[in-house]
Amino acid sequence: MKLSTKTQSFVMHFGEMGSKWGFNRTVGQMIALMVIHEKALSADEIAEALSISRGNVSMGIKELQSWRLVQVQHIPGDRKDYYTTVGDLWQMARTVFEERMKREVEPTLSLLRSQLMDSADNDKEAYALQQMQEIHDLIEMLTQWSASLNSLKPETLQSVMKLGAGVTKVLEFKNKFSNSEK
Amino acid sequence: MKLSTKTQSFVMHFGEMGSKWGFNRTVGQMIALMVIHEKALSADEIAEALSISRGNVSMGIKELQSWRLVQVQHIPGDRKDYYTTVGDLWQMARTVFEERMKREVEPTLSLLRSQLMDSADNDKEAYALQQMQEIHDLIEMLTQWSASLNSLKPETLQSVMKLGAGVTKVLEFKNKFSNSEK
DNA sequence: TTAAAGTTTCAGTAAATTCTGAAACTTTAA
DNA sequence: TTAAAGTTTCAGAATTTACTGAAACTTTAA
Numbered sequence: 001m002k003l004s005t006k007t008q009s010f011v012m013h014f015g016e017m018g019s020k021w022g023f024n025r026t027v028g029q030m031i032a033l034m035v036i037h038e039k040a041l042s043a044d045e046i047a048e049a050l051s052i053s054r055g056n057v058s059m060g061i062k063e064l065q066s067w068r069l070v071q072v073q074h075i076p077g078d079r080k081d082y083y084t085t086v087g088d089l090w091q092m093a094r095t096v097f098e099e100r101m102k103r104e105v106e107p108t109l110s111l112l113r114s115q116l117m118d119s120a121d122n123d124k125e126a127y128a129l130q131q132m133q134e135i136h137d138l139i140e141m142l143t144q145w146s147a148s149l150n151s152l153k154p155e156t157l158q159s160v161m162k163l164g165a166g167v168t169k170v171l172e173f174k175n176k177f178s179n180s181e182k
Numbered sequence: 183m184k185l186s187t188k189t190q191s192f193v194m195h196f197g198e199m200g201s202k203w204g205f206n207r208t209v210g211q212m213i214a215l216m217v218i219h220e221k222a223l224s225a226d227e228i229a230e231a232l233s234i235s236r237g238n239v240s241m242g243i244k245e246l247q248s249w250r251l252v253q254v255q256h257i258p259g260d261r262k263d264y265y266t267t268v269g270d271l272w273q274m275a276r277t278v279f280e281e282r283m284k285r286e287v288e289p290t291l292s293l294l295r296s297q298l299m300d301s302a303d304n305d306k307e308a309y310a311l312q313q314m315q316e317i318h319d320l321i322e323m324l325t326q327w328s329a330s331l332n333s334l335k336p337e338t339l340q341s342v343m344k345l346g347a348g349v350t351k352v353l354e355f356k357n358k359f360s361n362s363e364k
Numbered sequence: 365t366t367a368a369a370g371t372t373t374c375a376g377t378a379a380a381t382t383c384t385g386a387a388a389c390t391t392t393a394a
Numbered sequence: 395t396t397a398a399a400g401t402t403t404c405a406g407a408a409t410t411t412a413c414t415g416a417a418a419c420t421t422t423a424a
Contacts, residue, residue, distance in 0.1 A: 020286045036310035053384045104202045128218035148346035164330035170352045235414045
C-alpha cells in the first residue's frame with residue numbers, strides 16, 4: 001500500500017503530534033491512516049503502509065481499542081481481522097475527549113478527595129489544603145459541565161457552540177424573563 | 183524545606199501526571215509546589231524541597247515561564263530571584279488551556295489548511311481530503327468556541343458552566359422568542 | 365574594579381519509552 | 395488430527411527524553 005504525498009504528510013503529522021495527544025508516534029500514525037482510508041485495513045497493510053513491525057502494529061491496535069477508537073471488522077470468507085475507526089469524526093472527537101478526561105483528570109480528582117478527607121496540622125498545611133480544595137472544585141465544575149455538554153446530541157451541541165460567547169446574552173435575557181415571571 | 187506528607191503526595195502526584203498534561207515529571211512537581219506554597223520560592227529552595235539538581239530547576243523554571251505560569255519576584259535587599267505562580271487558580275487553568283491549544287491544536291490546523299490548498303489526484307485522495315476538511319472544520323469550530331468562552335470574565339464563565347446542558351432550554355426559549363418577535 | 369555570590373548552560377549520563385523480530389500461541393481447512 | 399496460515403506476546407535493542415553537575419557567565423557590594 002503506497003500513500004500519496006498529502007496522505008503521507010497527514011499521517012506523519014499525526015505521528016509527531018501523537019505524543020501531545022496521549023499516544024505514541026506509531027499509534028498516532030495508525031489512527032490517522034485509518035481515518036483517511038475509507039476501507040478497513042488489515043494489520044499487515046498497516047505495517048506495510050507505515051513501515052513498522054508487525055508486533056508494533058498489534059500493540060498499537062490494542063492501544064486504540066482501549067481508547068474505543070478502533071474496532072474489528074470481518075470480511076466473509078476471509079479469516080483475517082480488518083480494522084476501522086469507530087463512528088464518525090464527531091463521535092471520535094467526543095471519545096477522545098472522554099478518554100482524556102478519564103486518564104488525565106479523574107486520578108487527580110480522586111487524589112484530591114482523599115487528601116481533603118482530614119484536616120491540617122499547621123498554618124502552612126492549611127494554606128495547602130485550601131488550594132487543593134479550590135483545585136478540586138474547579139476541576140469538578142469543568143468535569144460536570146463538559147459531561148453535560150457531551151451528553152447533548154451532535155446537532156444541539158453544534159448550535160450551542162455556534163452561539164459562542166453569545167450565551168451570555170441569552171443568559172441575561174433568561175434572567176430578565178425569570179424575574180418578570182415572579 | 184521539608185514537606186508535610188499531604189503536601190508531599192500532592193507534589194508527587196503532579197509529577198506523575200505532568201507528562202499527561204504536557205510537561206515532564208519535575209516541571210509538574212515544581213508547579214504543584216508553587217501552588218500550595220504561599221510565599222515565593224528561590225531556585226535553591228525548590229531544588230532542596232524536591233531533591234533535584236540546581237540545573238534541572240533552572241530548566242524547569244524556564245519551561246514554566248514559557249507556559250506563562252510562573253513569574254519572578256524580588257525581595258528588597260535580596261538579590262536572589264524568587265518564583266511564584268501567575269494569577270489565581272482560575273487564571274492558571276485558562277492559561278494552561280490556551281497554551282495547550284497553541285501547542286496541541288494550532289500546528290494541526292495549519293497543516294490541514296496547507297493540505298487543503300490544492301485538490302485531489304484520484305478517488306482515494308479525494309476521500310482523504312474530504313476527511314481532512316471535516317477534521318479542519320471541527321477543530322476550527324471547537325477553537326473558536328473555546329476562545330470566545332475564554333474571553334468571558336471568570337464569573338460569567340462560571341455561571342455559563344453552572345447552566346450546563348441547561349443552555350439548550352434557554353436556546354429553545356430564545357428561538358421561540360425571536361420567532362414571535364418577527 | 366574585583367571577587368564573591370548567584371545564576372545559567374550544556375555535554376555527557378541515566379532513565380524511560382518505544383520498537384523489533386522471533387517464538388509461542390490460536391485458528392481453520394483439508 | 396494436523397499442519398499451514400494467521401495472530402499475539404515479550405525480551406532485549408534502539409531511540410528518545412530527562413537529569414546531573416561542573417564550568418561559564420552575570421551581578422553587585424565593597
